[in-house]
Amino acid sequence: MTTIYLLTPLLCLFGAIVAGFLGHIVGRKGAHWMTILMVLGAFILSVLVYKDVQAGNIYNGALYTWGLSGGVSFDVGFLIDELSATMMVVVTFVSLMVHIYTIGYMHEDPAYQRFFAFISLFTFAMLMLVMSNNFLQLFFGWEAVGLVSYLLIGFWHTKETAVFANMKAFLVNRVGDFGFLLGIAGVLYLFGSLDYATVFAQAPNAQGALAQTPFGEVKWLTVICLLLFVGAMGKSAQVPLHVWLPDSMEGPTPISALIHAATMVTAGIFMVARMSPLYELSEVALSAILIIGATTAIFMALIGLVQNDIKRVVAYSTLSQLGYMTVALGASAYEIAIFHLGTHAFFKALLFLGAGSVIIAMHHEQDMRKMGGLKAIMPITYITMFIGSLALAGIPPFAGFFSKDMIIESVHASDLFGATYAYYAVLLGVFVTAFYSFRLMFMTFHGKNRADEHMQHGLKESPGVVTWPLILLAIPSVIAGWLFFEPVLKGNYFGSSITVLAQHDTVAQVAEVLHGSGMGLIGNTVLHAFVTPPFWLALAGIGFAVYCYLINPSVPAKIAQRFAPITRMLENKYWVDNVFQKIFADGSVSLGKGLSRYIDSGLIDGGIVNGSARVIGGLSTWLRQWQSGFVYHYAFAMIIGLVALIGWAIWA
């Protein structure tokens, strides 16, 4: 099996190298066949690994020693358990779909081969991240996916907005990584190892270790958990490090689906779930996660209400859904967070690729106000996106219903500080989510076609390479929920890969409630949904969207006008981007200019260095005047000297 583990990511790397460096030799067809076959291979191997893990074979071992320093061995190695195997399947499946889809989406692009090289490289990096058995390799994968994200957001590198967005994404992520790296340094400091198994085994013994901070004595574990979470906030775009994700939509749509919805942005969620043995020991960290996740979930969803760019609606939806996953982590419902990560990967990739399909048809127009009535023209895109929207809104029995409902129930069961706030936030979020999802559907596919002549021309359903991935993603968007619901809820799906303390076990409490009478777990859950608010809130959201966009289209404008200040606030994204731009970007440049001009050139170089040169220069100019060249001047000086010497001799 070790060979299979190794082969899975390496196939993708190989595909990337061939498409990237030999792209001009293998040609466009060669590049896409090569990478698709490699990713297909990786997917098949991932399924094999998944089956193997299901059969009880867990692997934890080092591949090679990266470095040995200060008595600590830094290894590259794999931990293959339920958690990583699940992630491998999700990542390779979505990646495969996106690879196929790209043939259609990018077929006009001159840098076709490069794009395939990048997405294959991304798949490699993401696999290395999820398969890692230690913090070092985790960080490797973490930064490598960030690099590919940077390269792909700026894929159209002549576009000013794209190259601004990719730099912004990288730097905001680096702020997160700053915390993450310190967290890793803290782990090494506290445990003397970066190996998961070693660290997790020692974690309960490290609870007594206290750190001196400006806020008094705090458990080292709390400090480490919070620092690591800062990394997750960057990668998984949690408030206030969320600002890069909407801008990342400047990149081509396939990568929005693969990287900025389904996989990379969930790396933070995965990481916290992976670190559950640490997070369980710090309620402070869990509370912080709850609060930040809940804030992201609701406030980002609200921005989604006012977006007119089809991709941006889906982007804000992604932010909000990442918030939901984070909330689940905070409520110690790690398995539910990963469950939602999986279902979300399918339906959100579907929604992005569907949006991309619309964008191709509309000749790269993304403004929903210019769309409408596409239902008849693009039936496959319409139906699959409708399924995706139902899943996102959490309507039973679609996949999102199970995972999202469980998150809400788990938060409800949590009694940590911030849980009540989180509960109401995610509850309200359900209504908002359902509303913006169907707002998107109705504005795009229903009503009158508002496109201009140019766009009308050749408006048709996308080719098979685009629609087949949509169909293939729609299937798990329907069934993944009830398929995995039972094993996840019963608590044995993730086996030993996730640790939950008894007093935090909200999932068990939820399962308790749902077990009851004879309808089976799934039947009970659906029945239970009819008596709890989330379901009705979702229906209300859809209903309100129907009213606003199908029945009485003048309503949205009226509402926007009535609540003008709120609309403006949402349209300006709470002014967070502007404030960050002013303080961090402009502020740093001003600071740099000031330091450069006044300290470096002024004080050090101008004052001390050239100043001392000037002093010496001045001194020598003055001394030079004594060298007049007239003998009688020198004679006179000699006489004075002589007199002084004699005088001194006499007196002394």
Add this chain to the structure above:
Amino acid sequence: MSAYLLSILIWLPIIGGAGILLFSKQGQEGAARTASLMLSLVMFVLSLRLWTGFDKQTAAMQFEEKAQWIKAFNINYHLGVDGISMPLIVLTTLLTVIVVIAGWEVIKTRVAQYFAAFLMMEGVMIGVFAAQDAMLFYLFWEVMLIPMFLIIGIWGGPNRIYATIKFFLYTLLGSLLMLVALLYLYNKSGGSFAISDYHALAMPMGVQKWIFLAFFMAFAVKVPMVPVHTWLPDAHVEAPTGGSVILAAIMLKMGGYGFLRFNLPITPDASHALAGYVIALSLIAVIYIAYVALVQGDMKKLIAYSSISHMGFVTLGFFVFNQTALEGAMVQMISHGFISGAMFLVVGVLYDRLHSRDIATYGGVATVMPKFAFFAVLFAMANAGLPGTSGFVGEFLVILGAFQFNAWVATLAALTLVLGAAYTLWMVKRVMFGPIKNEDVKTLVDLSSHEMLFMSILAVFTIAVGVWPNPLLDVMRTTLENLLSHVAVSKL
């Protein structure tokens, strides 16, 4: 041959470089180039014998040579290498090959002299790393200035006279203080110039502090540390590309090397007592210089400041006194050799074409030079410390080690993750990406085969050390462990 390997490595390029001057006449440029390349390749292969024949288990000097030189003052011709100097010598020979390839097409005037200067400098620099006698060390240390002075002064830019004089005076001032310290130690040790004798010399704290400061001035200028760094941006801006490469990749390392060879082992108590100040200056270099780098409009200046900021990690790693940070600092020195060299070559490629180092001149270069863009982005990412490149290894280990020492020091140092990425990527964005605004940029041609060659060589090393730094850590480990245990013992 092994017995005289170090002597060969020092004298072959010096004598060979002088020989290349024979091809000074017009029409002999080709011969001068070929001979220089052959010589530099031979040097590199010979230096690999140092690596393959190196015993990793001992901290003692290896490949030792000792002969009496000036009997009256007990000065010896004494050479040797350990885990600190051996990798630096291999780095020197590698970068010399790179510089010869890089100068192949670009240098059109005084070709033989140009290559001769670099080859002679190579020998002298190896001499600095190999010298075990303080006077021999001092001699090589000072002589090294001459070829660099000439390289900047002859093949340099318009403001080269100011830059060379500044460079010369700065370094001379520092090294004169070192000479005073060496003379004091000579007397104190009963007439010995053997560096290893100084390591064993007991001294009271007051004396140690003075000795420490004297050495510190010499090496801090060379590294350079804030606030004695302002010669470096000027020197880089005026130096030809090859000069910048050697300056950044090798000469700055002499400062770091000096700290390890002189400050830490000779004055361990003063090193501990004054470590706080050195750490503070290192952190200032990491953070303050990063801000200064951010706003530079001249690419070479920006990279020069970036060098200072990265060298801050080296001095930081030395003075937190643990194995992880110390090894990280050494890796950082080697890695910075590849990356800063590569970054200056990247700028050189553009400068050779449009004769401008201004960021504002460019924009959209990636559109016309895709191969170049690949390397530029790769080295920029390495400069920003991306994992998988050598730039990550050193910073990572220094931050881990600094965290053991003090979490706040590590926190401040880790700011480089954001700041280093900010100044590097902002430059990349403005130069490489975006629409083409300048018509001249449209005329740019992509990398020549020579340029591909040297970029590829450095890329391979950058990635190899990033993916598997262990072989490099292996050769340094015993020496550095020995150094740390030596520094831990008081000499009061």
